[in-house]
Amino acid sequence: MSAITNHMPTAELQALDAAHHMHPFTTNDELAAKGARIITRAKGVYLTDSEGNQILDGMAGLWCVNIGYGRSEMAEVAARQMMELPYYNTFFMTTHVPAIALAQEVAKLAPEGLNHVFFAGSGSEANDTNIRMVRTYWAEKGKSAKTNIISRKNAYHGSSMGSGSLGGMSYMHAQGGMPIPGIHHINQPDWWAEGGDMTPEDFGLARARELEEKIAELGEDTVAAFIAEPIQGAGGVVVPPETYWPEIQRICDKYDILLIADEVICGFGRTGNWFGSQTVGIRPHIMTIAKGLSSGYQPIGGSIVCDEVAEVIGATEFNHGYTYSGHPVAAAVALENLRILQEENILDHVRDVGAPALKQGLNELADHPLVGGVSIMGMMASLPLTPHKASRAKFASDAGTVGYMCRERCFANNLVMRHVGDRMIISPPLIIDQPDIDVFMARARKALDETYAQVKAEGML
Numbered sequence: 001m002s003a004i005t006n007h008m009p010t011a012e013l014q015a016l017d018a019a020h021h022m023h024p025f026t027t028n029d030e031l032a033a034k035g036a037r038i039i040t041r042a043k044g045v046y047l048t049d050s051e052g053n054q055i056l057d058g059m060a061g062l063w064c065v066n067i068g069y070g071r072s073e074m075a076e077v078a079a080r081q082m083m084e085l086p087y088y089n090t091f092f093m094t095t096h097v098p099a100i101a102l103a104q105e106v107a108k109l110a111p112e113g114l115n116h117v118f119f120a121g122s123g124s125e126a127n128d129t130n131i132r133m134v135r136t137y138w139a140e141k142g143k144s145a146k147t148n149i150i151s152r153k154n155a156y157h158g159s160s161m162g163s164g165s166l167g168g169m170s171y172m173h174a175q176g177g178m179p180i181p182g183i184h185h186i187n188q189p190d191w192w193a194e195g196g197d198m199t200p201e202d203f204g205l206a207r208a209r210e211l212e213e214k215i216a217e218l219g220e221d222t223v224a225a226f227i228a229e230p231i232q233g234a235g236g237v238v239v240p241p242e243t244y245w246p247e248i249q250r251i252c253d254k255y256d257i258l259l260i261a262d263e264v265i266c267g268f269g270r271t272g273n274w275f276g277s278q279t280v281g282i283r284p285h286i287m288t289i290a291k292g293l294s295s296g297y298q299p300i301g302g303s304i305v306c307d308e309v310a311e312v313i314g315a316t317e318f319n320h321g322y323t324y325s326g327h328p329v330a331a332a333v334a335l336e337n338l339r340i341l342q343e344e345n346i347l348d349h350v351r352d353v354g355a356p357a358l359k360q361g362l363n364e365l366a367d368h369p370l371v372g373g374v375s376i377m378g379m380m381a382s383l384p385l386t387p388h389k390a391s392r393a394k395f396a397s398d399a400g401t402v403g404y405m406c407r408e409r410c411f412a413n414n415l416v417m418r419h420v421g422d423r424m425i426i427s428p429p430l431i432i433d434q435p436d437i438d439v440f441m442a443r444a445r446k447a448l449d450e451t452y453a454q455v456k457a458e459g460m461l
């Protein structure tokens with residue numbers, strides 16, 4: 001058996017990682033030359049790496065560790081569940097208590113009318129479920145021509161063939177034969193990057209009306225669903241203009257199209273409500289969940305399904321499911337996460353403390369010469385970097401060059417901020433408090449100053 005431990009020298013661990021481990025969304029040869037950063041433990045909002053650095057995690061892992069790291073109750077629940085029933089499936093007319101309890105709790109927290117949960121192991125799997133579920137729904141209703149699904153460019157819905165097709169990332173579609181047939185993309189409501197001289201309100205309406213145009217182009221009777229994140233996360237924390245979502249809702253209602261809200265990032269408190277759909281005021285038929293459902297302590301996702309769709313699907317055999325649908329340990333851990341979120345009033349903390357403090361701090365950072373503005377909703381935010389604030393100009397360098405530089409300066413200052421192109425992304429654990437937000441801002445400003453110096457030195461301004 002392997003005797004690899006946290007106590008081995010960093011270089012040795014890096015060499016072994018490079019020899020055997022293929023990383024997601026990575027040029028592995030480049031990483032092998034550079035050496036991966038090795039995270040050894042974490043507590044609260046801080047990560048520790050193999051060199052002993054204490055790194056403030058401004059991304060909550062991958063937008064998921066909402067209750068923060070190191071909660072022993074979560075480990076205890078997992079251990080107890082493993083002793084009692086480590087695994088059983090939910091196929092073949094069988095169930096178990098963790099799946100029953102979690103489904104009930106999720107239905108209780110979800111908006112009215114969304115009372116049914118189909119479990120998956122991840123957000124990608126749940127979105128694959130959604131594709132098959134909405135098409136099956138319409139087929140069962142005798143409208144089998146309704147198969148097209150409309151999504152948005154620069155959306156992220158996962159990495160499997162189905163969910164990656166729903167996503168609108170062109171660099172993903174360039175590999176492996178995506179999108180699959182029947183998935184269509186309209187433009188995103190990103191006023192900062194694409195709004196030009198339009199007002200945000202006009203731009204929001206124009207982008208929403210692309211949905212109506214796409215429905216007309218495909219044929220009203222062929223469209224099954226529209227899917228979107230209430231606030232795009234991996235696309236750069238794109239908070240749409242206020243005109244956008246009401247118009248989308250109007251169009252979905254008018255043409256009898258199912259609305260799928262991908263709540264994988266927005267769900268479970270990140271925007272200050274249980275679900276982003278509540279924050280932006282929409283009434284989805286299906287919500288995709290993952291990440292914050294378990295705060296990342298166990299892999300679990302799912303689809304929360306409205307009564308009408310569940311009723312139609314329930315009348316037929318839905319030939320779909322995963323070995324780990326409703327996995328008992330993952331379900332028990334997710335349930336404990338929901339208990340912690342509620343009993344510790346973490347959503348109140350987001351609304352009353354975390355989000356206002358984050359907003360104030362980021363607004364102060366917006367005076368930095370590189371920062372073009374602040375896009376924020378609750379505790380998800382982005383800072384677009386620009387060589388010229390007034391015109392919201394892009395850098396002449398390839399998109400992402402300056403963002404990458406800034407991310408590296410953040411790491412060097414013991415801060416995790418991710419970059420999407422030339423936007424810096426912020427999504428800390430929801431439990432972060434004022435002192436650590438102050439640490440975040442101090443480190444972010446230093447990283448921005450160093451990036452600015454480098455950008456100037458390299459003649460990129």
Ligand code: PMP
Nearest residue numbers: 122123124156157158264265290
């Ligand atoms: N939907 C959204 C909105 C996401 O942000 C993600 C992951 N970043 C996914 C789906 C896919 O989830 P997973 O990585 O768990 O498959």
